[in-house]
Amino acid sequence: MEGALPGAALPLPHLTPEDTLRSRDRHRVHDARLSGRRWYLLWLLVGPGILVMLGENDGPSMISYATTGATYGLGFFLPFIVATFVMAAVVQEMCMRVGAVTHRGYGQLVLERFGRLWGWFNAGDLIFTNLVTLIAEFVAIRVGLAYFHLGAGVAALLGVLLVAFTLSGGRYWRWERIVLGLAIFNGLFLVTAIVVKPHWGSVGHAFATFSPLPGGSRTTLLLLIASTIGATVTPWMIFFQQSASADKGLTPADVRHGRWDTIAGAVLACVFGCGALIAGAALFRHGGSSIQGLAGAGFPGALSHVSGHLAGTLFALGLIEAGAVAVLTISASTGYAVGECLGVAHSLNNSARGALVFYAANLGAALLAAGIILIPGVPLLSIALNANVLATVLLPVALVFMILLASDRELMGRWANSRLNNVVAVIIVAFITICGAAYAIDSFLHATHLV
Amino acid sequence: VTRTRDISSAQLAEAAARWPDADHEQLIEYLESDQLVEERSRPLGRRPLTHRMVVLLWALRVFVIVVGVMVIYTFFATLNS
Numbered sequence: 001m002e003g004a005l006p007g008a009a010l011p012l013p014h015l016t017p018e019d020t021l022r023s024r025d026r027h028r029v030h031d032a033r034l035s036g037r038r039w040y041l042l043w044l045l046v047g048p049g050i051l052v053m054l055g056e057n058d059g060p061s062m063i064s065y066a067t068t069g070a071t072y073g074l075g076f077f078l079p080f081i082v083a084t085f086v087m088a089a090v091v092q093e094m095c096m097r098v099g100a101v102t103h104r105g106y107g108q109l110v111l112e113r114f115g116r117l118w119g120w121f122n123a124g125d126l127i128f129t130n131l132v133t134l135i136a137e138f139v140a141i142r143v144g145l146a147y148f149h150l151g152a153g154v155a156a157l158l159g160v161l162l163v164a165f166t167l168s169g170g171r172y173w174r175w176e177r178i179v180l181g182l183a184i185f186n187g188l189f190l191v192t193a194i195v196v197k198p199h200w201g202s203v204g205h206a207f208a209t210f211s212p213l214p215g216g217s218r219t220t221l222l223l224l225i226a227s228t229i230g231a232t233v234t235p236w237m238i239f240f241q242q243s244a245s246a247d248k249g250l251t252p253a254d255v256r257h258g259r260w261d262t263i264a265g266a267v268l269a270c271v272f273g274c275g276a277l278i279a280g281a282a283l284f285r286h287g288g289s290s291i292q293g294l295a296g297a298g299f300p301g302a303l304s305h306v307s308g309h310l311a312g313t314l315f316a317l318g319l320i321e322a323g324a325v326a327v328l329t330i331s332a333s334t335g336y337a338v339g340e341c342l343g344v345a346h347s348l349n350n351s352a353r354g355a356l357v358f359y360a361a362n363l364g365a366a367l368l369a370a371g372i373i374l375i376p377g378v379p380l381l382s383i384a385l386n387a388n389v390l391a392t393v394l395l396p397v398a399l400v401f402m403i404l405l406a407s408d409r410e411l412m413g414r415w416a417n418s419r420l421n422n423v424v425a426v427i428i429v430a431f432i433t434i435c436g437a438a439y440a441i442d443s444f445l446h447a448t449h450l451v
Numbered sequence: 452v453t454r455t456r457d458i459s460s461a462q463l464a465e466a467a468a469r470w471p472d473a474d475h476e477q478l479i480e481y482l483e484s485d486q487l488v489e490e491r492s493r494p495l496g497r498r499p500l501t502h503r504m505v506v507l508l509w510a511l512r513v514f515v516i517v518v519g520v521m522v523i524y525t526f527f528a529t530l531n532s
Binding site (some may be wrong): 014015016018019020022023024026029030098102103104109112114115118122125246249251303328332343345347349379382386389390393394396397404408410433436437438439443444446447448 | 475478479481482483485486487488489490491492495496497498500503507508511512513514516517519520521523524525526528529530
């Protein structure tokens with residue numbers, strides 16, 4: 001590969017190993033499109049959307065949904081989860097579109113278009129929330145494994161080994177398919193919901209009427225609303241889907257399939273998330289409102305006591321899966337962000353030698369979080385719930401930059417946001433900002449005894 | 452900020468080994484020109500922000516820091532109590 005063909009007027013660009021692998025993937029997409037194999041084409045192009053949505057159905061999210069069900073029963077929060085996934089689909093579609101059109105990650109684009117200050121602010125927010133969330137993911141794995149009498153050491157080892165194994169191939173496609181295979185087991189929460197034998201009439205009534213409305217402590221209600229939002233739209237999702245779409249090699253021709261991928265992910269995650277809430281609601285009349293009490297016993301143990309051993313086992317396995325998949329996607333988003341902001345190689349299509357910083361950030365984030373859960377006396381449920389709240393609070397700035405990028409006509413051309421896109425996106429930002437602030441101010445006033 | 456990376460001969464050899472049957476032209480054919488690592492490493496130009504947008508972004512940044520500190524304080528206060 002000399003970079004020039006004999007007799008050619010212009011030298012051909014150099015190809016890196018990353019380009020070669022991406023070109024192979026694009027070759028398959030090209031062939032599938034030409035031969036009209038629609039389902040095969042869809043199979044090749046799905047990935048980032050489903051992964052980001054099922055990745056966000058992570059340990060803290062599922063614990064948050066189950067806590068909501070245990071605290072308030074079946075009611076307002078079931079359709080509220082659907083509404084939050086609609087918001088997530090709108091935001092994530094923008095990320096996919098920007099990634100496919102620009103072939104660049106979110107961190108890199110913010111840095112280049114708006115300067116180092118804003119780029120590093122965003123990356124700082126992400127790294128901080130990612131670390132807290134990763135700790136919460138290991139907590140979820142630990143809670144799940146505790147049901148099978150396995151300790152924190154096993155949880156830490158399992159998570160880190162999984163990250164190392166998935167990264168070992170030096171190939172985006174391999175990584176994506178392994179994580180997708182694991183993410184399917186998020187469906188265990190739906191199976192748990194069926195096993196606890198809910199009153200389906202109440203489920204239907206909740207979806208149709210948004211009622212009964214939750215009562216009780218305002219601070220707990222605001223915490224669970226903020227936490228539920230944080231369970232569906234977070235900073236890492238923005239970084240991850242845009243970077244993964246670019247790394248996968250999506251182009252503007254694939255935007256339609258990217259939308260299907262995102263919608264399919266949102267629908268699956270919404271159904272499984274509602275499953276976790278319905279499963280948690282089985283504890284509603286059995287002291288479920290005592291959230292900290294449940295932290296001691298753990299949801300799987302409490303479910304096992306109320307709805308049988310099978311329900312507890314399924315929920316425990318679901319928590320292990322949810323934590324494991326999120327450890328993989330969130331550590332990948334950390335790697336992408338660090339690589340993009342430092343301007344070094346940041347692709348899963350590189351070997352570890354070719355993208356040392358990217359792989360080190362990926363594995364390092366997982367190692368750090370795994371180390372923290374080994375500290376005795378760590379407040380498990382508080383970390384899990386507050387990780388989501390923190391994500392909600394830090395989200396608005398990242399979202400505003402996403403809207404600016406997606407509506408940048410110089411960058412996006414005809415793929416830029418329409419006026420309607422922008423109006424909907426701004427409403428979402430305003431809603432998330434108000435919910436996050438309401439919880440933060442209310443709980444702060446209580447904590448400082450000002451109210 | 453983003454540096455154009457030097458591509459070593461070892462990397463080029465690795466690239467060739469990853470898809471030995473394909474020639475250089477064929478590999479490039481399946482990628483969009485701005486999809487190549489070399490192109491993606493070229494920084495895009497800055498987009499000037501309006502004064503109003505800068506004010507909004509700083510207001511949001513301050514808001515996020517204040518609210519974030521409140522959440523963290525509450526978290527630790529709850530633990531201690």
